[in-house]
Amino acid sequence: MSVSIGAGLIIGPIGVNTGGDAEETLVILAVWLLGIETVLPLLLSGILGGEAIMAGGGFIGFSLIAGLFAFVAGGTDQGLELLGPVWAPWAFGGDIALTVLAGAGFSIIGWIARVPMWLQAPVLGAPRICARIEQKPRRRRNSQRAGRTVPVRPGRQPQAGQSPSPIS
Numbered sequence: 001m002s003v004s005i006g007a008g009l010i011i012g013p014i015g016v017n018t019g020g021d022a023e024e025t026l027v028i029l030a031v032w033l034l035g036i037e038t039v040l041p042l043l044l045s046g047i048l049g050g051e052a053i054m055a056g057g058g059f060i061g062f063s064l065i066a067g068l069f070a071f072v073a074g075g076t077d078q079g080l081e082l083l084g085p086v087w088a089p090w091a092f093g094g095d096i097a098l099t100v101l102a103g104a105g106f107s108i109i110g111w112i113a114r115v116p117m118w119l120q121a122p123v124l125g126a127p128r129i130c131a132r133i134e135q136k137p138r139r140r141r142n143s144q145r146a147g148r149t150v151p152v153r154p155g156r157q158p159q160a161g162q163s164p165s166p167i168s
Contacts, residue, residue, distance in 0.1 A: 001037055008033035039069060050106070054113050060105040067098035 008030045015026025046065040050057030073079045074092045083091050110117060119129040 001041065004033050004037045008037070039065075042069075050109070053106070053115060054109040057106075057109050060102050060109065063098055064102035064106065067095050067102055071095035071099060 011026050012030035015023050015030060018026065043062065043065045046061030047058040050061030074088065074095055080088045120126050
């Protein structure tokens with residue numbers, strides 16, 4: 001990642017100082033190198049972060065990062081030129097809606113997965129308001145169900161409710 005960023009930072013100024021077709025090609029190459037090194041790690045972190053919270057949450061992470069980058073790209077002259085005057089305002093509003101819905105989706109799957117959450121104003125010393133208090137302990141599976149036996153180390157006696165292990 002750092003090699004690509006360094007290459008982009010070196011190729012960009014070289015491309016600006018050369019003339020003709022080489023200038024355009026080198027500048028585009030530098031922008032692509034820097035863009036990919038920004039977009040790809042954020043996109044992967046959004047997908048993996050969503051999947052870490054809940055199965056299928058990667059779609060929400062992808063939607064969040066895609067909405068953020070589409071919002072940034074839609075506000076540029078190249079984005080407006082690519083989409084045209086008719087679709088650009090709709091895409092810009094859709095990007096905002098996608099980002100807001102993905103943020104709400106992360107909150108919902110976090111609530112379902114019992115992730116501890118707090119609300120706090122972005123001011124130094126602001127109090128935290130707990131949005132999710134109860135943390136119910138998860139039930140452990142009973143190893144005695146369905147006639148399973150619990151292996152016991154040699155030299156130890158089985159505890160109450162355990163059957164002796166057939167393996168010694």
